[in-house]
Amino acid sequence: MAEHVADCELPQRRAGSKEQQNGKFADILSPSERKQRDKEERMGLVLWKKPVLTLQYFLLEALITLKQWTSRLWQQRGTVFTVLVLFTLFSIIYSIEGAHQKYVQYLEKKFLWCAYWVGLGILSSVGLGTGLHTFLLYLGPHIASVTLAAYECNSVDFPEPPYPDQIICPPEQVAVEGSISLWAIISKVRLEACMWGAGTAIGELPPYFMARAARLSGAEPDDEDYEEFEEMLEQADTAQDFATKAKLAVQKMVQKVGFFGILACASIPNPLFDLAGITCGHFLVPFWTFFGATLIGKAVIKMHIQKLFVIITFSKHIVEQMVSLIGVIPVLGASLQKPFSDYLEAQRVKLHHRGGEGTPAGENWLSWLFEKVVIIMVCYFVCSIVNSMAQSYAKRLQQQKYSEEKTK
Known part of the structure; x- marks a missing residue:
């Protein structure tokens, strides 16, 4: 009889433990399990599944980003003031009639044309x-x-x-x-x-600055690519799949060869080059070493290869x-x-x-x-x-929740 009662109580205890995991006792999950669960929840926050919540989080994240940019501009108000003065002077010269107008218009056309293609490159x-x-x-x-x-x-x-x-x-x-x-x-x-x-x-610079700032400050950045990079370094000796091995090969080339390693990776169509910025920032590669090699590789060598391919094809x-x-x-x-x-x-x-x-x-x-x-x-x-910014705001809420739990 006692054994039968014990068997009946066992499922109830299991159900109770499951409720605790979903409730305020969810901290019994390991950190890795909790991180994976939170990531899955954020990845489900997309426009075609939760349009109202996604747009709400996007607007809130956009307001936070705007506030941060405003604060940074205020900190650099001297530079901003200088740029505004130069812009005002150029506007005055632009509006005054004279023989210089043809040169101003030529420079304007060239500047807008170059800015258009630079902007498209950054978006890419x-x-x-x-x-x-x-x-x-x-x-x-x-x-x-x-x-x-x-x-x-x-x-x-x-x-x-x-x-x-x-x-x-x-x-x-x-x-x-x-x-x-x-x-x-x-x-x-x-x-x-x-x-x-x-x-x-230029578009490769944000990962570099993020990883460099994290290494210098010792803080963990709020970036999943950087977390993946650290996990990859930890599993360097046990990596088996081809993708991880390829990423490690890029990381080792950039780390050991330096300028010419970055130049080689940037000079060929390479989907793994995003890792180079994080690697160079993490290992404190000097800025001009990274950006100079990336600029030469992408804007000179790689572009001539791609141009040649398109021209021959057409x-x-x-x-x-x-x-x-x-x-x-x-x-x-x-x-x-x-x-x-x-x-x-x-x-x-x-x-x-x-x-x-x-x-x-x-x-x-x-x-x-x-x-x-x-x-x-x-x-x-x-x-x-929109989805990415909404997921960033959801991650802010998750981190805020965890910090509140730790203070209790």
Whole structure:
């Protein structure tokens, strides 16, 4: 009888312990289990699951971030005042009529054009949720359009950037067909590509400064990538999977080789380079060693490799071969080949279109589809920023809750 009573009480005790884990006695979980549970709760805070709560947390986190930036600007008020004075002087010079206006306007166009590509480069690598793949969406198509125009016009003498709404062949084409050189096209898009590469290098700075500040202060930063980096260092001797081994290889190269190791990692398309910034900050690599190698690697070496690949891919004879190969596909070949041929023909017409000559042929479904893909990717990028900031605020609440529990 006593044994039967004991057996009946056992499930009740287990249920009671489970309730304690979900209630105020949840601290019986190990720190790693608790961290994993909190991470899973934060990852579930997304717009398509909890839109109202996600937007609420996003706005609160945005207010906190704005307050922090305002405080930092106030601490650097001398620098801010100097910048405002210079901006005011430039505005006065800009508004005064005179012979200098053409130089001011030229500098303005160049500055805005460079700032546009630098901004796109920063968006590609800054790490706000997911990076906006601005090379595929903007720089790659721009290089491709310049390449197609150069081969069609047999010249690169169309307007200097920033271009008008459409690139137009020069009125007098003195060059013979086939005379356009690969180097001429590379030189034509060098400014945009280098500015974009410089932007990607700037986007790698936040992880570096975060890891460096954490190492100097001894405090644990509120960043999951840095926590993953420390866990990876702890498991360096027991790592088995390929991804961890690859990350460790990058970390060891950067740590041991220094400037040239960073340069090598930054000079090739490398999805693991995000780890280099954290590694350099953690091991207190000097700023100019890290940023100089990253800037040279991304804005000079890597960009010339990527430019060369796009230019060769979109050279006239290779494009024509690709379109002809599409027609070889059984059953669907002819139907798929026609829209690509129509698209290329529309681009050729655009290049020779002049003002007052009528409107060129409309775009086909390929250009329409590309525009929609760009819109979808930009919207997803914005949603990822909202989700990331909402999850950051949720992490603040979790840390505040734990600190209150420790004080009790």
